[in-house]
Amino acid sequence: MEEVGEREMDSGECQCHSRALSPPRSKRHCLEVPAPDVQIRAKESLGPEEQRIVTPGGRVSGDGIGVDEHRRRRGTTKAPVPESSSDQAQGVAMAAEEEVVSKVVEWPEDGGLTREWVIGVGETLAEAASMLRTQALRQVVPVAVADSLIARASKIMHKEPNCLRLEPPRSSSSSIVLVGDLHGQLHDLLHLFDLAGLPDEERMFVFNGDYVDRGVWGFETYFLLLAWKVLLPHRVFLLRGNHETKFCTSVYGFEKEISVKFGEHSKHFYRKLLGCFEGHPLVAVIAGKVFMAHGALFRSLEPGPSTRSFLVRAAAKLKLGDLDDLAKSRRGVLDPSAVGNNVIPGDILWSDPSPNPGLASNEGLVFGPDCTQEFMDKHKLKLIVRSHEGPDARQKRPEMASMDKGYTIDHVVKAGKLITLFSAPDYPQFQATETRFNNKAAYIVLEPPDFCEPDICVFEAVLPQPHVMPYYDHVNVMDSDDELDLPKDG
Secondary structure: OOOEEEEEEEEEHHHOOOOOOOOOOOOOOOOOOOOOOOEEEEEEEOOHHHHHEEOOOOOOOOEEOOOOHHHHHHHHOOOOHHHHHHHHHHHHHHHHHHHHOOOOOOOOOOOOOOOHHHHHHHHHHHHHHEEEOOOHHHHHHOOOHHHHHEEEEEEEEHHOOEEEEEOOOOOEEEEEEEEEEEOOOOHHHHHHHHHOOEOOOEEEEOOOOOOOOOOOHHHHHHHHHHHHHHHHOOEEOOOOOOOHHHHHHHHHHHHHHHHHHHHHHHHHHHHHHHHEEEEEEEEEEOOOEEEEEEOOOOOOOOOOOOOOOEEEEEEOOOEEOHHHHHHHHOOOOOOOOOOOOOOOHHHHOOOOEOOOOOOOEEEEEEOOHHHHHHHHHHHOOOOEEOOOOHHHHHHHOOOOOOOOOEEEEEEEOOOOOEEEEOOOOOOOOOOOOOOOOOOOOOEEEEEOOOOOOEEEEOOOOOOOOOOOOOOOOOOOOOOOOOOOOOOOOO
């Protein structure tokens, strides 16, 4: 562990949640923009479609969720405001909303995206997330614009292979930024961009899935990443996570979020988003030495009775797979299965490491350090980066390191290391327990000459954030990361 570089980013450098996405002054420094002081009114008896901004300095009245509850959920502090100011504050909020709604995202006339357009989209989404009622978003991002962007991004990703072979630019100033789970935490994604820098010809980004669900700004987060993908398809890569599936999005909030934000257009829109999910590549091999995938390793396949590439079946005896097996799998399914003839995508999205040797099947695979060594040896790798497990999942697996710093080094073997990377700080956004995890998040920077020595950058959540209500039952919902482990005897 001591061989891995770690930097703790100063959260005091940027406590904003409505940031301009202009390039930071340097690769490791963020913009200093003050955070707007806003809250959202959300009564317990009202659904997300009834949510509304109160105002800078406003307060929740009646039986609404108050400031104390907001502190409990997100750790924020806010002084109470006399009730006599509420009418004036409401007027200020309505004026602010009208100003934001006037900033409509328009599709470029020639269909060609520019860096300025994508940066402007980020600014507009940040303002909308802070100042608008949820159902007003469709006025800022018209359905036709969203359709066009999703279609363009989907077409690009569907043409990419299951395994991306990424060769970074070899200039001395180039870098590759690896990002873990985001879960609809838009403001924290913008903060990450402030710290790491925006994508460009010299700075490649590889995102490791789970862009949506649990957090309330899943659409905004995903839309912004798709915009960067369309602008820089050879520098921004979006791998698939287990939450880019129909099952997870129907349970953990994203389907409901789309319904609220896009109303009568939501069913059509949700289908297009699911189609886009199917196109995400599954893994990336970077500079021939770094393997990145959401869950990580997968089982082997053996040929079926036909020579057609997708007619394969899982080997009778569980056996570790390789990149040749991956090339044969069919990723274009809404809910990759853990059983049947096409299990590799499901393994990649759901697998977890274990400290115990061996290989076991459950929801995906559970694999020990011996499997990591075998896979790295076969493909001459020095580093595996996975995601998938946040602080809640690790709390249920005491044999594994906790996710309080945004990363864990789970396997150290002769060939190299396996790291779990989680990029959503103070996760989950809505926590049923009285005490929050208050986890930090991290991203990894790879630099020349070999691009295989991880520089781990740790950062904290942007607080305070707008007070909103979840799109799913965060108290009673089942856990999407079931506890898995191998028998002690391997």
